[in-house]
Amino acid sequence: xxxxxxxxxxxxxxxxxxxxxxxxxxxxxxxxxxxxxxxxxxxxxxxxxxxxxxxxxxxxxxxxxxxxxxxxxxxxxxxxxxxxxxxxxxxxxxxxxxxxxxxxxxxxxxxxxxxxxxxxxxxxxxxxxxxxxxxxxxxxxxxxxxxxxxxxxxxxxxxxxxxxxxxxxxxxxxxxxxxxxxxxxxxxxxxxxxxxxxxxxxxxxxxxxxxxxxxxxxxxxxxxxxxxxxxxxxxxxxxxxxxxxxxxxxxxxxxxxxxxxxxxxxxxxxxxxxxxxxxxxxxxxxxxxxxxxxxxxxxxxxxxxxxxxxxxxxxxxxxxxxxxx
Amino acid sequence: xxxxxxxxxxxxxxxxxxxxxxxxxxxxxxxxxxxxxxxxxxxxxxxxxxxxxxxxxxxxxxxxxxxxxxxxxxxxxxxxxxxxxxxxxxxxxxxxxxxxxxxxxxxxxxxxxxxxxxxxxxxxxxxxxxxxxxxxxxxxxxxxxxxxxxxxxxxxxxxxxxxxxxxxxxxxxxxxxxxxxxxxxxxxxxxxxxxxxxxxxxxxxxxxxxxxxxxxxxxxxxxxxxxxxxxxxxxxxxxxxxxxxxxxxxxxxxxxxxxxxxxxxxxxxxxxxxxxxxxxxxxxxxxxxxxxxxxxxxxxxxxxxxxxxxxxxxxxxxxxxxxxxx
Numbered sequence: 001x002x003x004x005x006x007x008x009x010x011x012x013x014x015x016x017x018x019x020x021x022x023x024x025x026x027x028x029x030x031x032x033x034x035x036x037x038x039x040x041x042x043x044x045x046x047x048x049x050x051x052x053x054x055x056x057x058x059x060x061x062x063x064x065x066x067x068x069x070x071x072x073x074x075x076x077x078x079x080x081x082x083x084x085x086x087x088x089x090x091x092x093x094x095x096x097x098x099x100x101x102x103x104x105x106x107x108x109x110x111x112x113x114x115x116x117x118x119x120x121x122x123x124x125x126x127x128x129x130x131x132x133x134x135x136x137x138x139x140x141x142x143x144x145x146x147x148x149x150x151x152x153x154x155x156x157x158x159x160x161x162x163x164x165x166x167x168x169x170x171x172x173x174x175x176x177x178x179x180x181x182x183x184x185x186x187x188x189x190x191x192x193x194x195x196x197x198x199x200x201x202x203x204x205x206x207x208x209x210x211x212x213x214x215x216x217x218x219x220x221x222x223x224x225x226x227x228x229x230x231x232x233x234x235x236x237x238x239x240x241x242x243x244x245x246x247x248x249x250x251x252x253x254x255x256x257x258x259x260x261x262x263x264x265x266x267x268x269x270x271x272x273x274x275x276x277x278x279x280x281x282x283x284x285x286x287x288x289x290x291x292x293x294x295x296x297x298x299x300x301x302x303x304x305x306x307x308x309x310x311x312x313x314x315x316x317x318x319x320x321x322x323x324x325x
Numbered sequence: 326x327x328x329x330x331x332x333x334x335x336x337x338x339x340x341x342x343x344x345x346x347x348x349x350x351x352x353x354x355x356x357x358x359x360x361x362x363x364x365x366x367x368x369x370x371x372x373x374x375x376x377x378x379x380x381x382x383x384x385x386x387x388x389x390x391x392x393x394x395x396x397x398x399x400x401x402x403x404x405x406x407x408x409x410x411x412x413x414x415x416x417x418x419x420x421x422x423x424x425x426x427x428x429x430x431x432x433x434x435x436x437x438x439x440x441x442x443x444x445x446x447x448x449x450x451x452x453x454x455x456x457x458x459x460x461x462x463x464x465x466x467x468x469x470x471x472x473x474x475x476x477x478x479x480x481x482x483x484x485x486x487x488x489x490x491x492x493x494x495x496x497x498x499x500x501x502x503x504x505x506x507x508x509x510x511x512x513x514x515x516x517x518x519x520x521x522x523x524x525x526x527x528x529x530x531x532x533x534x535x536x537x538x539x540x541x542x543x544x545x546x547x548x549x550x551x552x553x554x555x556x557x558x559x560x561x562x563x564x565x566x567x568x569x570x571x572x573x574x575x576x577x578x579x580x581x582x583x584x585x586x587x588x589x590x591x592x593x594x595x596x597x598x599x600x601x602x603x604x605x606x607x608x609x610x611x612x613x614x615x616x617x618x619x620x621x622x623x624x625x626x627x628x629x630x631x632x633x634x635x636x637x638x639x640x641x642x643x644x645x646x647x648x649x650x651x
Contacts, residue, residue, distance in 0.1 A: 221415060222412060223415060223416050223417055226479075228371045229402055229407070230402065230479070231401070232429060234395075236429075236433070240429070241418050241421075245419065319420060320422075320463040321465050
């Protein structure tokens with residue numbers, strides 16, 4: 001319990017830090033959105049209109065610390081301002097749709113990659129020198145060293161564009177309206193295969209290698225010899241004793257890699273025009289939509305924090321030794 | 326028994342042969358690296374590459390262990406021969422409760438419900454003196470002594486006729502060591518299993534075992550009934566081992582030990598493997614391998630001295646060793 005409270009405290013402080021940085025960084029940049037817009041119209045706007053823009057977007061010239069507290073208050077109320085590119089929709093509404101798709105893509109690819117990679121790692125360790133270990137492993141590591149976007153473009157070009165097996169973009173068919181019908185769900189899954197497949201393919205080799213190597217370390221432990229001496233079946237020793245212990249360092253790696261997956265996911269989403277946060281960020285940057293950009297950065301940071309918190313909680317479940325610490 | 330190493334194959338255990346009768350306690354003693362533990366692992370075939378069994382025979386109640394299929398082997402292990410490992414610290418799975426680890430052993434061999442197996446686990450823990458309420462404890466929540474008791478409870482789970490104990494008390498402090506030894510003896514009296522007791526501490530074996538085998542460099546150099554071995558150790562190595570322990574009766578005597586160190590097993594000494602450290606060595610001993618021969622009923626020794634009708638005396642070796650040390 002004390003462990004959990006301490007961890008929660010840590011994450012609260014980290015979240016506060018992220019929110020604050022998100023405020024400080026844009027404010028240290030020269031200029032502000034209003035003057036940028038003003039300049040973009042090249043003198044066709046009058047100075048009074050600059051005032052109007054500032055008012056419309058809630059820009060103020062109050063002292064920085066005052067702005068900071070106003071900002072904190074707004075963040076706590078979930079008010080992130082109004083999107084510039086999709087005026088007058090509030091940023092939160094814009095992000096809400098993107099978030100769903102990103103979470104879907106992220107969860108599916110992360111869990112699939114983690115499970116498959118670890119399972120293959122177990123097999124590679126158990127049959128050391130077998131074909132999974134000596135053929136599949138190097139191949140997957142090789143694929144794993146590709147940049148996400150490059151593999152994504154490769155798959156997009158060959159499987160979607162040339163062969164037409166998969167749709168080329170978006171999260172579901174343009175002819176369907178979101179509903180819980182079989183058609184729609186099927187379309188979503190079909191659109192998910194390539195983006196998720198890209199991330200799984202790139203991440204799987206790392207998991208596999210990690211699992212294989214920790215298991216081989218664990219195999220020399222006395223409790224594995226004892227498990228074998230107990231006459232347990234091989235699969236029971238492998239999963240209950242070897243993999244169960246080898247999983248611990250991999251769960252930590254899982255937490256740390258979430259950040260990389262996020263950035264990888266951004267690029268993958270852009271390549272497949274997948275309407276997640278990454279694609280939105282891309283659009284926000286190209287449209288100079290500052291409020292949307294800022295909020296997206298904040299969401300990504302908070303997302304990584306949340307994922308790490310989950311890993312911490314999971315670790316408490318997995319390793320009894322942490323509970324008393 | 327052979328290990329593949331970077332420097333070539335190592336014959337860790339060579340020509341070791343002994344038998345264990347029903348209800349008997351056989352002690353296997355020797356220095357670290359003499360091959361004691363390797364023998365134990367070979368008996369239930371839990372050796373992994375680079376270790377391999379290159380030949381020999383292990384028979385249990387008439388069945389050939391080395392010829393068993395994987396399935397037979399799984400059934401044979403723990404049901405017929407269970408094992409208590411050297412360090413209880415590492416022989417328990419850190420992420421499973423001790424109860425679950427006992428249940429695991431029971432359910433691998435018997436078709437019983439989870440609940441029945443758990444009840445039995447609680448009973449086993451009681452037998453070794455752990456409160457049944459500790460059944461859901463993880464290994465790290467137990468003291469070293471309790472952990473070793475939990476391992477012993479696991480070894481008792483299927484009531485096997487033979488238990489191999491590989492230095493079960495080495496990692497414990499002397500008081501706990503005493504308690505555990507007492508417990509093992511009580512359990513043996515009550516349940517009547519045989520024990521192969523492996524240790525480097527000869528003094529543990531005196532009171533406890535029926536027969537003792539002394540191993541040196543992967544070979545048995547002496548094998549005798551316990552009392553006989555203590556009253557009348559024949560091999561110079563056995564004599565050296567004895568003089569490296571303080572006497573239990575408290576008589577004052579110089580502790581001498583054995584000069585030199587155990588041989589490099591990649592290239593073991595030719596002839597008698599003990600010859601580089603033997604105070605009686607002669608040139609011939611460096612060429613000819615001594616055979617294990619019965620000197621008196623049940624007392625075997627592999628030493629050239631006895632083949633030649635000579636003998637090693639404890640007194641003489643003590644003086645001899647002292648001279649060499651100074």
